[in-house]
Amino acid sequence: MRLPREWYQMEQAIAQHLPELRPAQQRGLTLWVYGAILAQSACQNAVIAALLAVGPWHSLRQHLREWLYDGQDKAAPCQTQLDVPPCFAPLLKWLLSWWQGPQLALAIDATLHGDRVAALVVSVLYRGSAIPVAWQILPANKKAPWLPSILTLLQLLAPVVPQSMKVLVLADRGLWSPRLWQQIQALGWHPLLRVKNNTSFQPLGACRLPAQRLVPGAGHAWVGQGTVFRRPKAHRFGTLLVVWGEAQVEPWMVLTDLAPTAIGVCWYGLRVWVELGFRALKGIGWQWQHTRRSDPTRVTRHWLVLAVAMLWVMAYGTRGEDAAAQGLPPGRLRMPQPVSHQGRKVSVFRQGLSWLQHQLGRGRLWRRLWLVPEPWPTPAAGLQITYGRS
DSSP: OOOOHHHHHHHHHHHHHOTTSOHHHHHHHHHHHHHHHHHTOOSHHHHHHHTTTTSOHHHHHHHHHHHHSOGGGSSSOOSOOOOOGGGHHHHHHHHHHHBOSSEEEEEEEEEEETTTEEEEEEEEEETTEEEEEEEEEEETTSOOOOHHHHHHHHHHHGGGSOTTSEEEEEEOGGGOOHHHHHHHHHTTOEEEEEOOTTOEEEETTSOOEEGGGGSOSTTEEEEEEEEEOSSGGGOEEEEEEEEEOTTOSSOEEEEESSOGGGSOTTGGGGGHHHHHHHHHHTTTTTOGGGOOOOOHHHHHHHHHHHHHHHHHHHHHHHHHHHHHHHTSOGGGOOSOOOOOOOSOSSOHHHHHHHHHHHHHHHTOOOSOOOBOOOOOOOOOTTOEEEEOOO
16 A cells, blocks of 8 residues: 555654554554544545545455454454553543643543444543543443443543642443542542432531422522432532523532532533534544444444544644634644633534644644643523532
């Protein structure tokens, strides 16, 4: 195959940031990512069609398929195969090498591919989207404990996060677990976990009551410390946020270990970004919902393609968006700029994909990339906030 200059630039970056991969695995990942960006799809046939200028169809198909296979399934059986979990920490380290900020928000959530597989994912929340950095692929519609996988993923990521960084870990009420709470704290991070609306709560210096009674209705929020859950063995002391925005059908009830004065009332709103990140992985981005791949091990490897492509695109979208805010072409913006974007009309993902495709068409990549998180959500002007006793 005759590969263009920009392909080798991508390979050098992947080799630098994912040194755990063998050279052949780095080349295979580069081929997948390069083709996915050109095709705006990570589906195999779309990637092959986008790469036909660099090689024949059958050769491309064989290269792409064998990169996903176990060693014994390759055309020339061997003992070498891609092990993805060791790539999670380097992938997050790659992201953090571009990160410009003292705090990080991680979300734990799951997304389904029909009735084939479920992806349990830890993502970095960023500018209205989410970048996957660790995942476990499980068969869909089969009972299996998720918690051990979640705990393992967090443990794999922890060594590359600076101790000075403030890290929030967000999860919806279906993933609440005392063990998850304890694991997050043990890593030096802060849980921000949603609990069920029928949860009981005993504020400091007050009687126990249903948590929903802490707010009179929409447009109100309550923040305070106390003990959550009724059963003594399940008691958990922390700060409870009950937030009922005007547009919400029901309130959010979120438990954290941060002090009431240290937590933003609307920070849990960041979790919505993970849904937008899944949209980018599917319909508006890499078209994962169209893949016919169902073997969990191969899907796990395929997700490395999605994650690396997503990271690159979001960095390009950041530079493009920051340059537009300064009234400059992105090629002339040399360093990160303060974030002041209001009313974003085009997502950072779509901007980044457009700019990255443009640069690939020109035959060269930008060497200076960064990720500058925007400020975390603040309460709406009309939200009435009550603070409990501390």
